[in-house]
Structures are given as C-alpha cells and as structure tokens.
Amino acid sequence: RGAGLAKNTLTIAAVGDVLNYVDATSVAVTSFSSWGPSDDGRIKPDLSANGDALYSTDNAGNTSYTTKSGTSMASPNAAGSMALLQQHYRDTHSGASMRSATLKALVIHTADEAGAYPGPDYKYGWGLLNTGEAAQLISDDGKQNVIDELTLSNGGSYSRTLTASGNSPLKVTVVWTDLPGTPVADALDPTDAMLVNDLDVTLSRNGTSYYPWKLDVANPNAAATNSGKNSVDNVEQVYIADPAAGSYTLTVNHAGTLSGGSQAFSVIISGIDEYNAVPASCSADLVSPADGAVDVPLTTTIEWEKVYDATSYDLYFGTDGGGVTTPTNIENGTNVPTNSYGPSLQSNTTYYIQVVPRNNQGTAGGCNTIWSFTTETATKVTSFPFSENFDGFTTIGSGNDWSNATDDDADWSVNSGTTPSSNTGPNADHTSGSGNYLYTEASSPNYPGKLFTLLSPLFDFSALNNAHMEFWYNMYGANMGDLHVDVYDNGVWNKDVLLLSGQQSVDGNDWKVATIDLSAYSTGTTQQIRFRGITGSDWLGDIAIDDVVIRGEAFHTYIAGSTESYTFANTDASINFTTANSGQLTLETIKTAGDPGTVGSLPSGVVNVSPERYWTVNALSGTADGIYSLSLDLAGMGGISDYSTLVLLKRADSSSPWSAVGSNNYAGSGTVVEWTNISDGFSQFGIGGAADNSLPVALAAFTAAFERQAIVLEWKTESETENQGFILYRKDDPDQEWRQIAHYKDQRELRGRGSVSVATRYRFRDGDIAPNTSYRYRLADVDYAGRLNYSKSIEVQSGDFRPGGEIPATFVLEKAYPNPFNPLVTIRFGLPEAMPVTIEIYTVAGRKIKTLFDGELGAGWHARQWRGRNDQGRQVSSGLFIYRIRAGENVFSEKILLVK
Missing domain, CATH: 2.60.120.200 (Jelly Rolls)
Known part of the structure; x- marks a missing residue:
C-alpha cells in the first residue's frame, strides 16, 4: 500500500475491459480496486487499465491458461504496454530512451477520459491507458506533438510559444521525479505535504491564463478544478478543450526554492501546428472503401491514408467530375481535421473524392488524384x-x-x-x-x-x-x-x-x-x-x-402487472402507473404547441385553458384500466402565478368539452406539476387556470400582410384574462435582437380588454419599412401583474414601393401621414436617381431638434418615420413641427402636428 502512494511511481487502478471506447461512461472501475486520495491529497491512482478477467497463465500445468482479476493484473498489463512504448521511442528517436518521468507523462497525457467529471479523479486517476494513442504521439513528436526533457534552474523560468491548430484540444502535461519528502510521525491520515520541488505550469493568451487540474482532498468525489495553481502533485496538466487557433505561451516556473538547485522535468504537448513547410506528400491511398470499390454499404465512413505532416485536409467530394475533374457538388474544398469523412450516401451512386493535405504553412502540391467508389443498390x-x-x-x-x-x-x-x-x-x-x-x-x-x-x-x-x-x-x-x-x-x-x-x-x-x-x-x-x-x-x-x-412520436410499453414511471422524450410528460394495468399497454405521447381550443363551457372554477400547448396520449395497443399519475413540465408557459392551483383538463378529442381530472400534487418548487389518481384511460390533456391563477390571452390568429407600402398586422383573441394590452416587436434581420415598435401605453389600438370571454380583433399598421424586405413580428400580451406572454413569431415580405413599378422621372414628395399623428409620422418620397438625402425636424421657431436621415439613397421610392423624439432620444411635447427634406438640389418643407 505504501508503494502505491509514492510520488514517482505509476499506480494503476483496475477497470473492466473496454472493447469500444465511446466516452467516460465506457469505463467502469472494479469493486476490488482501491481509491485515493493520498493523505496529502495527491492524485492516486495515476492511471487505469484492464484488470478484470484477463486471460493469463495458470499453475495447473505447463500449458494451462485461465482468467484472473485484480490490480495485480492491471499493473502488468500497463507495464507491458509501457515497455512497448519505450521500444517504439527508441526505434523512432535514434536509440534514445525516455526518462521515467517522460514515460509517465506520455501515458497520462494520452489516457482516455474516465470517471464522472472531466479531468482526473481519485478513482480512475488521469483516465484509461491508451497505448495506441501514446504510440502515435511518439511518431508525431516535433510537429503536431512535442516530447521534451528539460531542466529548470533555481529561480529560473521556462517559456515557449505554442501555435494551436484550433481543430483539436490543446493539452500540456508536465511531470517531474520529485525528491523524497520528509517522513512523518505515526498518525492517522497525516496531511503533511510530500511535494518538495513545486513546479507551476500555465498557458496564457491575450491576457487570459489557463491553469492545471487539481483535486480537493476534503471533497474527494468533487470534480477537478482548473482555476489556480496546483501545489500538491508532481503531475500537472493544462487542458483547453476548444482553443482558438493561434499563439499561446507556455510557462514553467517554481514556488519557493528548488531543493538540489535544479529540477529535471518532462513536458508533453499536443494540439499544436508548428510546421516550417507545407506537407511533403499527398495521401497515398484511399483506405476505406478501396479505390474503385463497388457495392459499398451506405453506412461506410470514408478514410484515406494519413499524411504525417498534415494537420487537416481540404476535401473535394461529389458525384460530378467523372473522375477527370475535381468533384465539388457535395464538398468543395471543405477543411476537415482528420483523415476520415462520414457522408450521407445514396443507393447505387458513384462518388469521387480528392483530398489535399494542409498544415499551418499551406497545402501540399500536386495532389490531383481522384478516387472513386460505387454504393450498393439498397432499399x-x-x-x-x-x-x-x-x-x-x-x-x-x-x-x-x-x-x-x-x-x-x-x-x-x-x-x-x-x-x-x-x-x-x-x-x-x-x-x-x-x-x-x-x-x-x-x-x-x-x-x-x-x-x-x-x-x-x-x-x-x-x-x-x-x-x-x-x-x-x-x-x-x-x-x-x-x-x-x-x-x-x-x-x-x-x-x-x-x-x-x-x-x-x-x-x-x-x-x-x-x-x-x-x-x-x-x-x-x-x-x-x-x-x-x-x-x-x-x-x-x-x-x-x-x-x-x-x-x-414518443411511445413506450408498460408491462402487465407492473407499476412503472416513464418519461416520454421531447414531450415534457411522464406517466406513472400507481395501480398496475392488468394487461400490456403501449402508449404514444404527443406534445402540440398551440391553442387546443374549447368546446362548450369549462369545468367549474376554471377560467380559461392555456393557449400555448396541449398533450395527446394514445393507447396504441392494449386497454388502459390502471390508475396513473401524469407529470408535465410547464417550463416557459406564460401567465402562471401559482402552479399548485393549475387544473389538469381531459377530453376525448377536439370536438368534446373539457373535464377536470386528477389531484394537483405540486412539489412546491420548479416547473413540473404532477396530477395523481387519474383513471378512465387516456386522450387529450390541457392546462386550465383557476380564477386566482388565470392563464394568458387565448390568441386565435396572428397575421401580417403588405398593403400600400406598409405592413398591416391583425390578430384575434378568443378570450382575455386580466389583459392590459399588447407590445409589438419586430426583427429586421434573423440575427438581430427583437426591437419594440409599438406599446399599448402609446397606442390605443393595442390596449387590452381586461377579462372577457368573447372574441376581440386587433389591427396595427407598421409604415416604417423598406421595400422588398423580409420582417419578423411577435406579440406580447401583458397581464395586470406585468407578466409578459409572447406569441409565436410570423414573417412577412414587403413589396415594391414604386407606383406602377416605375422609378419617378423627377423628385416626388408625398404628403406626410397620418397628419396629425401620434406617435409616428411617415414621410415618403421618390428619387429619379441616386443622390444624397437629408431629413430634419424643426420647431415652428426654426430650432432643429432632430436629424432623421443624412446619407445617400438609390433611385426609387423610400420612406422614413419620426416617432416624436429629439436627437437626445427624449419625447417632445405635442405641437406643430416642420420637417425639411433636401434631396440633391431639391428642398421641400411641410408642417406636421403631434397630438397626445
């Protein structure tokens, strides 16, 4: 046990066999493998390897074999792998051998992630041994990866500029063989620090520092952090999962004084691109499928031979070119970070592929080979x-x-x-x-x-x-x-x-x-x-x-005689049978966004039904005769002030009235509500609001149309509950934020009707638009508590502003409208050709208060709107104003009246 806690050894945890590693969940520690931490908090074990049911020799006879398990199997598994890595290093580095710290750094650096959180932990150490990845890093030493053995002097600092490729994680691992610590007196779990020479590793870029992983001995099950220096371990790793391409600075220095006057250390770096020439060769062959192959499965992943000095490849792929010219109709020079590509292939089709290796210096020359293959005839x-x-x-x-x-x-x-x-x-x-x-x-x-x-x-x-x-x-x-x-x-x-x-x-x-x-x-x-x-x-x-x-749609089968809870994916719904169904039952659950509508009167105490979503549960097979509870996640549903008073409504179909079912069993927090003790099968479910917890406006329609150089918006409500009014928002571009263009406090036509159960129609004209432009609108209704409930957005395209489709022969200015106005007035004009335009607003005393537009406009019809605000953004008082427009040599003025 003492040797396993030593600083400079490699302590191996035993895990089950991993035939196809996918992610950390693929790795499971065995029940007999010990966990850390060491008393002073160092990361132990260091690494994980297969130690469960390994095929091994047996003492029953000279040719006997059996399966054995234990860390005593995991450790020789790792030791044999590392011996092969040392031999591979000698073969590729002129007979030189790695230091023990270098070999330790190498296998830690290339380990696969294991455990519940990113980074190391006290169960799996730094992860699962990956001998193949370690061997590849040795082969790539000096270009995409670095293996260095260095020495830090007392008071010194080592730094190096790294160029991150940007298409893979940037990782730096530093390991040093530390001097023996001072033995401690006999005690239970002494926390005396065993680290003698404390090296510190950081990466930095543009003022941001990146620190190594570290664990908290006081919270051994907590995730590793990387927010500061590690003063406990003689293994430090800085990891940036998604680095920006470009330069980073690696710094290795030390805290305090280096015992012995210096400290040798080993550093492993990956995720860099530091070549001094373009790739020297092209990819030699198409590995999978073979060039010219036929009957290739549609699920094939294309792979070509890796080029050792390439960090990515420019891919040309398609069904065009006939193998003579570069294919481009599927991928036209797309840069891919690896030597493989997974396309979506079609049946009985010939595809062509050409790849050009690339690194930070550019692309390899002369890579003109075009491979081909033909897919299977598949149905x-x-x-x-x-x-x-x-x-x-x-x-x-x-x-x-x-x-x-x-x-x-x-x-x-x-x-x-x-x-x-x-x-x-x-x-x-x-x-x-x-x-x-x-x-x-x-x-x-x-x-x-x-x-x-x-x-x-x-x-x-x-x-x-x-x-x-x-x-x-x-x-x-x-x-x-x-x-x-x-x-x-x-x-x-x-x-x-x-x-x-x-x-x-x-x-x-x-x-x-x-x-x-x-x-x-x-x-x-x-x-x-x-x-x-x-x-x-x-x-x-x-x-x-x-x-x-x-x-x-989401579906699930409940086994006869069992009570089970199942959450239907993408529906926010869970059904739990509390009294078992007598027979096997398969249920399908559908969540529908929109207003379910109401037929007839609502159950007593229910004011309205949420217009935002409803659920349909269908019995695909079997008969529902059990008692169940239904849990619904109502996150994002507007107008809810008290989840505990919401009513679950049920009906046979859209032509039937709603009835109240179940008992609200809200847990008191969150957005999930459970209704219990429901029977009589399944059908449609909606959410009802009681008098003290009314739900939002039931919006029945929301439309937009281009009419007479404006967008006319119309909407209808079937009912309203405590509705103060509407706010209208617009996007001029899909990537923009929503912008408020009208508010019920300023526009009488947007004011709500409070609480009514009859239909109401609304209309608003947006004249502040440009010709031939796409706009997106949405509404928000505001209840008495000030809560906003947003509608779905709608999109509309404006048309041509030019009367008769013609550009005017001379400058044309239409009358401003509406005039009088509140809160905005529209000024429309036509230009015979491109020219500079200035529009300014003046008081009747001649003082300029607003420059509405100052720039060049093209030939055609244009519109600009004034919302009654000055250049400082303040709302002006009601009264008479004058706008003046200068278009080239044309100057015109008109009086406009703001009323409030």
Missing part, C-alpha cells in the same frame, strides 16, 4: 411504423434485409423455444410464445468477450416526427455480458445510445422492453440500427431480442 424503409417480430426468418439475411456483420467474432442466430444451453436465454419468443427471436449463443468458443454484431435494414427517418424505437430483450444468465445499441445517421455511427450490462432478466420468461429516442439521429436520409452483443466471462450469457418497432 430503405420509408413507411412507418416499422415492425419486425422475426417469425418469418429461417436464417438472418433471409428476410427484411437484416444481416450479420463480417468484422466481428460470431453471428446472431434465429431460434424458437429455448436456447441449447440450460440456465440462460429465453424459454420462448416474446411475440406469441411459438415464434422466433434472434440471439447470441455464448457457448464455447464464443466466450469470453466475443463480439456479435447484428445490422438492421436501412431506414430514412427524415419524415418521422420524434422518431422512437422499442424492442424486447431477454438477458438471463449468471455470466451475462453486454448489449450495445448503436445508431448510424448522417455519416456517423453514434455508439451506445443504449447499453445494458450484466444479467437483466430473472429467468427465461422475463422479457423486458427498451425504448430509445431516435429524434436526435434523424438529420440525414440514411439510418441504421446496430445491436452489438458481447459475451461475459463464461457460457451462461445468451442474449436475445424480439419485436422491434420504430415509429414517429
């Missing part, structure tokens, strides 16, 4: 819902385009009844008890850790709203492994959208259901589902799946 599923129970299968591939992958260890199989192995797998299929299911046979030689990969047909989810998938699985067996579900979309495999690990079923009859939200994986036009079964440590690990369904 996509475009009709939904999609359902597959496998009952028509004899073997995989014999129906509906399901297939086994060829780059795995073993195949999924079709089966009915029990699997060949006892005490594992299902007793029968889920659908009928006499049909088929697909499963992985874990018997020898298919364990341990063997991969079975099953591919679904190709889909096109682009027309599906809120796509979801449901499937049933049985994972019964004492040595159960893992089931990974991946989704392909838009050129990328999204791994582990669902991961099930270990035994999930209590016996062969215990089929369970999984529901997956696919809405985030519907951006492209080609999708595919991949089931990856990985066996456990022995043969009791058969995995089975059945009844795969994909459909639009």
Whole structure:
C-alpha cells in the first residue's frame, strides 16, 4: 500500500475491459480496486487499465491458461504496454530512451477520459491507458506533438510559444521525479505535504491564463478544478478543450526554492501546428472503401491514408467530375481535421473524392488524384411504423434485409423455444410464445468477450416526427455480458445510445422492453440500427431480442402487472402507473404547441385553458384500466402565478368539452406539476387556470400582410384574462435582437380588454419599412401583474414601393401621414436617381431638434418615420413641427402636428 502512494511511481487502478471506447461512461472501475486520495491529497491512482478477467497463465500445468482479476493484473498489463512504448521511442528517436518521468507523462497525457467529471479523479486517476494513442504521439513528436526533457534552474523560468491548430484540444502535461519528502510521525491520515520541488505550469493568451487540474482532498468525489495553481502533485496538466487557433505561451516556473538547485522535468504537448513547410506528400491511398470499390454499404465512413505532416485536409467530394475533374457538388474544398469523412450516401451512386493535405504553412502540391467508389443498390424503409417480430426468418439475411456483420467474432442466430444451453436465454419468443427471436449463443468458443454484431435494414427517418424505437430483450444468465445499441445517421455511427450490462432478466420468461429516442439521429436520409452483443466471462450469457418497432412520436410499453414511471422524450410528460394495468399497454405521447381550443363551457372554477400547448396520449395497443399519475413540465408557459392551483383538463378529442381530472400534487418548487389518481384511460390533456391563477390571452390568429407600402398586422383573441394590452416587436434581420415598435401605453389600438370571454380583433399598421424586405413580428400580451406572454413569431415580405413599378422621372414628395399623428409620422418620397438625402425636424421657431436621415439613397421610392423624439432620444411635447427634406438640389418643407 505504501508503494502505491509514492510520488514517482505509476499506480494503476483496475477497470473492466473496454472493447469500444465511446466516452467516460465506457469505463467502469472494479469493486476490488482501491481509491485515493493520498493523505496529502495527491492524485492516486495515476492511471487505469484492464484488470478484470484477463486471460493469463495458470499453475495447473505447463500449458494451462485461465482468467484472473485484480490490480495485480492491471499493473502488468500497463507495464507491458509501457515497455512497448519505450521500444517504439527508441526505434523512432535514434536509440534514445525516455526518462521515467517522460514515460509517465506520455501515458497520462494520452489516457482516455474516465470517471464522472472531466479531468482526473481519485478513482480512475488521469483516465484509461491508451497505448495506441501514446504510440502515435511518439511518431508525431516535433510537429503536431512535442516530447521534451528539460531542466529548470533555481529561480529560473521556462517559456515557449505554442501555435494551436484550433481543430483539436490543446493539452500540456508536465511531470517531474520529485525528491523524497520528509517522513512523518505515526498518525492517522497525516496531511503533511510530500511535494518538495513545486513546479507551476500555465498557458496564457491575450491576457487570459489557463491553469492545471487539481483535486480537493476534503471533497474527494468533487470534480477537478482548473482555476489556480496546483501545489500538491508532481503531475500537472493544462487542458483547453476548444482553443482558438493561434499563439499561446507556455510557462514553467517554481514556488519557493528548488531543493538540489535544479529540477529535471518532462513536458508533453499536443494540439499544436508548428510546421516550417507545407506537407511533403499527398495521401497515398484511399483506405476505406478501396479505390474503385463497388457495392459499398451506405453506412461506410470514408478514410484515406494519413499524411504525417498534415494537420487537416481540404476535401473535394461529389458525384460530378467523372473522375477527370475535381468533384465539388457535395464538398468543395471543405477543411476537415482528420483523415476520415462520414457522408450521407445514396443507393447505387458513384462518388469521387480528392483530398489535399494542409498544415499551418499551406497545402501540399500536386495532389490531383481522384478516387472513386460505387454504393450498393439498397432499399430503405420509408413507411412507418416499422415492425419486425422475426417469425418469418429461417436464417438472418433471409428476410427484411437484416444481416450479420463480417468484422466481428460470431453471428446472431434465429431460434424458437429455448436456447441449447440450460440456465440462460429465453424459454420462448416474446411475440406469441411459438415464434422466433434472434440471439447470441455464448457457448464455447464464443466466450469470453466475443463480439456479435447484428445490422438492421436501412431506414430514412427524415419524415418521422420524434422518431422512437422499442424492442424486447431477454438477458438471463449468471455470466451475462453486454448489449450495445448503436445508431448510424448522417455519416456517423453514434455508439451506445443504449447499453445494458450484466444479467437483466430473472429467468427465461422475463422479457423486458427498451425504448430509445431516435429524434436526435434523424438529420440525414440514411439510418441504421446496430445491436452489438458481447459475451461475459463464461457460457451462461445468451442474449436475445424480439419485436422491434420504430415509429414517429414518443411511445413506450408498460408491462402487465407492473407499476412503472416513464418519461416520454421531447414531450415534457411522464406517466406513472400507481395501480398496475392488468394487461400490456403501449402508449404514444404527443406534445402540440398551440391553442387546443374549447368546446362548450369549462369545468367549474376554471377560467380559461392555456393557449400555448396541449398533450395527446394514445393507447396504441392494449386497454388502459390502471390508475396513473401524469407529470408535465410547464417550463416557459406564460401567465402562471401559482402552479399548485393549475387544473389538469381531459377530453376525448377536439370536438368534446373539457373535464377536470386528477389531484394537483405540486412539489412546491420548479416547473413540473404532477396530477395523481387519474383513471378512465387516456386522450387529450390541457392546462386550465383557476380564477386566482388565470392563464394568458387565448390568441386565435396572428397575421401580417403588405398593403400600400406598409405592413398591416391583425390578430384575434378568443378570450382575455386580466389583459392590459399588447407590445409589438419586430426583427429586421434573423440575427438581430427583437426591437419594440409599438406599446399599448402609446397606442390605443393595442390596449387590452381586461377579462372577457368573447372574441376581440386587433389591427396595427407598421409604415416604417423598406421595400422588398423580409420582417419578423411577435406579440406580447401583458397581464395586470406585468407578466409578459409572447406569441409565436410570423414573417412577412414587403413589396415594391414604386407606383406602377416605375422609378419617378423627377423628385416626388408625398404628403406626410397620418397628419396629425401620434406617435409616428411617415414621410415618403421618390428619387429619379441616386443622390444624397437629408431629413430634419424643426420647431415652428426654426430650432432643429432632430436629424432623421443624412446619407445617400438609390433611385426609387423610400420612406422614413419620426416617432416624436429629439436627437437626445427624449419625447417632445405635442405641437406643430416642420420637417425639411433636401434631396440633391431639391428642398421641400411641410408642417406636421403631434397630438397626445
């Protein structure tokens, strides 16, 4: 135990095997691996490696092998890997060897993230050992990466300017072999500092400093921070996840005095681009698919041979050019940071690709090779819902385009009844008890850790709203492994959208259901589902799946006799059965933005219904006879002053009246409200406001149209509750902020009617517009408490201002209107040609108070508006004013009257 706490050793935590690392959640520490911290707070363990069920020699005989677990397996695993890295360094660095601190820095620097938070922790250390990444960094030393061994003198400082590439994280790791600390007297958990020479590492750019990770010994489960210096560890790492491209300054100095007069240290740097010449070569070959390949799967990721001195590639890709000229109709010189590209491919199509390596000095010359490949003739599923129970299968591939992958260890199989192995797998299929299911046979030689990969047909989810998938699985067996579900979309495999690990079923009859939200994986036009079964440590690990369904909208199946709470993705709705349904029930939930409307009268005590959203819950199969609660997240819903008095309304359909159901069980904080004790099935649900908690104006219509050189806005309310009036906002450009253009306090036509249950129509004319321009408008109604409830925005295009479509032959000035005015007046004029224009506002005494416009305008018709404010932005008093317009040599004046 004492050696494991030493400063200069590499202490290894034991984790389970990670066959396909996706992110930190892929790494799980074993139950027998010890955690830190050390008494003085140093980060221990340093690193994680596989130490669970490793295949190793056994003392039963000279040729015996078995599986063993422990940190005593993780440590030799790491040691052997590091020995190979040292040999690789010698092979690439003229026979020189790395210092121990350098090797330690290298494996810490290249470790994969593990644990609950970014950065190091006291369970996994700096992460999962990644020998391949460490070897690649050695190969790239000096250009994209740096491995340096340096010495800092007492009182000295080391600095270096780095050029970040900007397309990958900027990371600096510094490690030094520290002198022995002073032994402490016997005590329980002494906190005496063991660090002798305290080096400090910082990165800086444009006045901003970036500090190393550090942990808090008093809060060992807390996330690592990087807000200041680390005075505890002899490992320091500065990490910038998304750096701006350009120069950074690395500084290494020290606190106090260096014992021994100096300190050797090792530094590893990655994420830089410091070449002094353009890439020396072009990419030699198309790796995947091969150049000229045919029947290429639509889910292929394109990869070309990496160029060692390139930091990115200019990609030309398309179906044009015929292999003779550069393809451009899909990607035309797009810069990509890696030597791979995931396009959305179409069936039976020939594609061409050309890549040009690039670094900070420019692009490689003469890279004119154009590769090509042709995709498979494939059929996509475009009709939904999609359902597959496998009952028509004899073997995989014999129906509906399901297939086994060829780059795995073993195949999924079709089966009915029990699997060949006892005490594992299902007793029968889920659908009928006499049909088929697909499963992985874990018997020898298919364990341990063997991969079975099953591919679904190709889909096109682009027309599906809120796509979801449901499937049933049985994972019964004492040595159960893992089931990974991946989704392909838009050129990328999204791994582990669902991961099930270990035994999930209590016996062969215990089929369970999984529901997956696919809405985030519907951006492209080609999708595919991949089931990856990985066996456990022995043969009791058969995995089975059945009844795969994909459909639009969120849905989920509740198992008969069980009470379960399920949150329907993207609907803000959760349904929890408190009294179990007698039969299996599949529910679909839809959230609709907009006013559900009202038929007949509302239930007693309900003043109005929220016009912003409502929910529909449909029973797709089964009969709802249980009692349930419904929880809805009402975040963003306007006009709510007291969540505890809101009423849940239910109706059969839009032609039926509302009734009140359930009991409001609001928790007292937040925006989620639960209504309990609901029965009589499902249908449509809305939110009702009681008299002391009325909801906003029920806006029935909001339209805009271009009329006579103005935008005319009209809206209608079905009812109003404590409505003071409306504020009108406009955007002249989608990227601009909303700008208030009219307020009910200034415009009588925008004043509300308080509380009424009859329809009211409103109209407003916006004359401050330009010709042939797109505008976006939205309304806000204001209740008596001053709360604003915003409408959806609408967009409208103005037309041509020119009468008859002609540019005037001479300068034309129309009469200002309205006149008298409040609060704004419009001045319209036509120019025969481009010329300078000045518009000024004067008092009748001749004092200028406002320059309305001063600049050049083109030929055509124009309009400018004055809102009764002076150059200081203050509202002027009512009275008579004069505006004067100078357009080239033309000067005109007109009186205008502001009334209030």
